[in-house]
Amino acid sequence: MPDLSLLTSKRLLLGLTGGVAAYKAAELARLLVQDGAVVQTVMTESACHFIGAATLQALTGKPVFTDLWQANSSNNMAHINLSREMDAILIAPASADFIAKLANGLADDLLATICLARECPLLIAPAMNRQMWENPATQRNLATLQGDDVKILGPASGEQACGEFGMGRMLEACELAAAMRMIFHSKWLQGKCVLITAGPTFEAIDAVRGITNISSGKMGYALAGAALEAGATVTLVSGPVCLAPPAKAKCIDVVSAKEMLTAVKNEIPHADIFISVAAVADFSVTTTRQQKIKKTDHPLTLELMPNPDILKFVTDLPEAPFCVGFAAETEDLEKNAENKRRKKKLPLIVANQAQDAIGADESALILLDDNGKQYLPSASKINQARLLIKHIAQLYKKQCD
Ligand SMILES: Cc1cc2nc3c(=O)[nH]c(=O)nc-3n(C[C@H](O)[C@H](O)[C@H](O)COP(=O)(O)O)c2cc1C
Numbered sequence: 129m130p131d132l133s134l135l136t137s138k139r140l141l142l143g144l145t146g147g148v149a150a151y152k153a154a155e156l157a158r159l160l161v162q163d164g165a166v167v168q169t170v171m172t173e174s175a176c177h178f179i180g181a182a183t184l185q186a187l188t189g190k191p192v193f194t195d196l197w198q199a200n201s202s203n204n205m206a207h208i209n210l211s212r213e214m215d216a217i218l219i220a221p222a223s224a225d226f227i228a229k230l231a232n233g234l235a236d237d238l239l240a241t242i243c244l245a246r247e248c249p250l251l252i253a254p255a256m257n258r259q260m261w262e263n264p265a266t267q268r269n270l271a272t273l274q275g276d277d278v279k280i281l282g283p284a285s286g287e288q289a290c291g292e293f294g295m296g297r298m299l300e301a302c303e304l305a306a307a308m309r310m311i312f313h314s315k316w317l318q319g320k321c322v323l324i325t326a327g328p329t330f331e332a333i334d335a336v337r338g339i340t341n342i343s344s345g346k347m348g349y350a351l352a353g354a355a356l357e358a359g360a361t362v363t364l365v366s367g368p369v370c371l372a373p374p375a376k377a378k379c380i381d382v383v384s385a386k387e388m389l390t391a392v393k394n395e396i397p398h399a400d401i402f403i404s405v406a407a408v409a410d411f412s413v414t415t416t417r418q419q420k421i422k423k424t425d426h427p428l429t430l431e432l433m434p435n436p437d438i439l440k441f442v443t444d445l446p447e448a449p450f451c452v453g454f455a456a457e458t459e460d461l462e463k464n465a466e467n468k469r470r471k472k473k474l475p476l477i478v479a480n481q482a483q484d485a486i487g488a489d490e491s492a493l494i495l496l497d498d499n500g501k502q503y504l505p506s507a508s509k510i511n512q513a514r515l516l517i518k519h520i521a522q523l524y525k526k527q528c529d
Contacts, residue, residue: 133511134309134357136164141210141217143239144184146174148289149221149255149298154179156220156301157187160308168210170194170239172226196238207238211246216311219243220281221255221298224266230278231269249311251279253304258294281307303375306353315359316521322360323399323449324352325392325406325438327367329385333430334417343407344487345369347454350513351403352377358517363399365391367406385409385435392438399449401524404439407456407486411435443472450475450524456482466496476523478516495519 140160144153160167169184169192181192196207211217219226219239226240230252235241243250252273260266261283270280282299299307326348331339345366352364353374362377365388373379380395382388385408396402411432421428443451453474455465458481465479476497485491492506493516502519504512 133164134312134514135160138165138215138312139213140165140167140308141214141242142167142169142184142188143217143219143222143243144169144171144175144179145219145221145223145226145239146172146178147221147223147255147298148178149253150175150178152298152301153220154183154187156218156304157184159301159305161188163305163309165308166190168193168214170210170242172223172237172239174223174225193238196241207235207241208245211242211248214246214248216249216251216308217243217246218251218253218304218308220253220304222252224254224256224260224263227252227254227266227269227273231272231276249277249279251281251307251311253281253298254283254296255298256283256296257288257290258292258296261294261296279307279311299375302372306357306375310357313357313359314518316518317355317401318359320360320400320524321363321398322352322355322401322403323363323365323392323395324348324355324403325365325367325388325408326352327369328407329367329388329409329435330383331385331409331412331435332383332416333413334419334421336420339409339412339432340368341407341409342487343367343369345371346487346489346509347485347491347513348403348405349374350509351405351516353510354513354517355403357514358521360401363395365395365406367408385412385438389436389438389441392442396442396445396449401450401452401520402442402448403452403520404442405454406438408438409435439472439474443474450520450527452520453477455479456486458482462494462496462501465494469496475527476520497523 144150157167167188171194185192229240235244284297285295286297327345328341328343349371352362355362356376364377365380380391382391412435414431414433439453451474455468457464461479465477469477479494480491490506490508493504495502
């Protein structure tokens with residue numbers, strides 16, 4: 129099983145500057161290390177007022193550098209060598225002050241000097257009060273940095289530590305870790321538009337009840353993340369789930385199969401690749417009651433009618449995109465999946481054992497296409513999604529050649 133953790137053995141320098149969001153950098157360090165990265169932390173003097181170096185040292189397993197002169201006593205020319213050894217530098221949080229320093233090429237502390245002497249990509253995650261963010265000086269500095277090829281991550285808008293609302297919140301640690309992974313990802317799908325459906329649908333019976341299933345949306349969301357990493361523009365049409373949408377995907381929330389079909393109809397003209405992961409309910413009730421059905425002692429019969437087949441709608445289009453289907457089966461997995469693939473004329477279908485995969489964090493997959501089958505033993509859904517996106521990109525390329 130190939131290790132698809134994109135950060136395995138990558139040498140990352142995590143720089144912290146003086147802002148309240150420094151507390152989030154501890155979680156970020158943990159996520160990067162968990163992904164296999166070797167993380168070297170450097171903190172400005174102000175950052176040390178917000179979070180202890182000991183925390184970062186414990187999380188990364190490496191001593192933290194904070195001082196230009198102290199660092200030089202243990203690592204000759206650390207101000208230059210530290211950046212030379214790195215695959216990427218991420219400053220999180222990046223204070224308004226540090227952004228100003230970077231934009232002007234100042235080198236009056238260890239972190240600023242390392243950034244100036246770097247040869248690797250530099251990413252910054254600004255975090256500050258909304259007025260500091262909106263200040264024309266800060267915006268000028270950011271424009272300068274963008275022109276210098278520095279990647280600016282965020283910020284987000286929302287409630288701030290000072291109690292005000294607006295732009296300036298640092299992105300969450302998981303979003304920053306995802307952005308870091310993107311730097312190292314092969315861009316299999318650069319310039320391509322990928323449309324993905326995910327999650328269950330919910331077919332209302334009355335005002336408070338409905339027919340649904342136990343799909344969590346995890347596989348569809350993982351695929352959206354992996355397609356983004358691969359450079360695609362992603363639209364995610366999602367039924368009701370409890371997952372945070374991947375940053376940078378266009379997300380369309382729907383409830384019923386009919387709503388999902390409408391969203392797919394609207395988006396399909398832009399799609400190069402359509403991946404149908406959603407567990408669309410096969411039936412809905414003929415007549416939805418507007419009020420809650422009262423409890424009685426009598427049997428209740430619901431009349432069900434078949435829902436539209438969204439995947440079939442797409443594959444039947446005269447200029448259908450490259451279509452990928454999913455088959456979750458409880459028995460005769462391969463046989464049923466291959467039958468579905470032939471019936472729907474799909475170049476690729478992904479089969480998984482319904483009782484093991486639905487709702488779980490890991491799944492085992494079988495990829496069935498014109499070349500035969502490929503088994504992907506059980507692994508995390510994000511790892512499976514990355515393998516799958518690579519496979520899809522290869523088949524898609526072959527079809528286009
Ligand atoms: C309580 C407190 C919170 C602060 N929060 C922020 C912040 O979120 N963002 C920011 O840019 N500056 C913030 N500052 C100001 C910076 O800490 C200050 O500009 C400092 O000089 C930055 O130093 P550095 O860029 O070398 O880390 C804060 C200051 C204090 C006292």
